[in-house]
Amino acid sequence: MEAAAPVPRLTVITLGVGDMSRSIAFYEALGFARRFRATGEAVAFFDTGRPVLALFPWDQLAQDATIPENPRPQGFRGMTLAWNCRSREEVDAVLDLAISKGASLLRPAHDTDHGGYSGYFADPDGHAWEAVVAPNIDVGEDRRVHLPD
Numbered sequence: 001m002e003a004a005a006p007v008p009r010l011t012v013i014t015l016g017v018g019d020m021s022r023s024i025a026f027y028e029a030l031g032f033a034r035r036f037r038a039t040g041e042a043v044a045f046f047d048t049g050r051p052v053l054a055l056f057p058w059d060q061l062a063q064d065a066t067i068p069e070n071p072r073p074q075g076f077r078g079m080t081l082a083w084n085c086r087s088r089e090e091v092d093a094v095l096d097l098a099i100s101k102g103a104s105l106l107r108p109a110h111d112t113d114h115g116g117y118s119g120y121f122a123d124p125d126g127h128a129w130e131a132v133v134a135p136n137i138d139v140g141e142d143r144r145v146h147l148p149d
Contacts, residue, residue, distance in 0.1 A: 015055055019124070021041060022102075022124055081128070082129070090133065091117050092119075095109055098131075099121060102124055106122050112134075
């Protein structure tokens with residue numbers, strides 16, 4: 001009898017960070033609820049609505065993934081995180097909040113080519129986030145993104 005195929009799922013996004021205390025404070029200030037605090041500053045987990053956001057010391061994450069620590073990659077890493085919003089006003093509010101808590105503005109909010117509205121910020125370690133409202137992508141009361149079929 002053949003085993004059932006695994007169910008695909010994205011469960012945790014782990015960011016390598018240079019200063020755990022600073023990054024924990026930053027994500028708490030953005031309003032993400034920290035969970036499983038028994039890990040102290042060895043690793044930090046945040047409830048995001050579905051996948052968990054985890055912070056882990058950059059050098060240890062690189063070692064665990066067998067990626068050389070030096071030279072440490074700088075700048076754009078070929079991926080962004082997204083904070084989907086329910087309105088243009090929420091996009092502006094997210095950007096304002098992130099900047100007020102120590103993020104760097106990468107790109108001010110603007111109308112997009114696909115009829116949406118978005119802007120970008122970088123967390124204290126340079127991880128790029130997009131705050132966005134996009135046509136046909138709904139954010140429910142459950143904080144989950146609902147995509148059309």
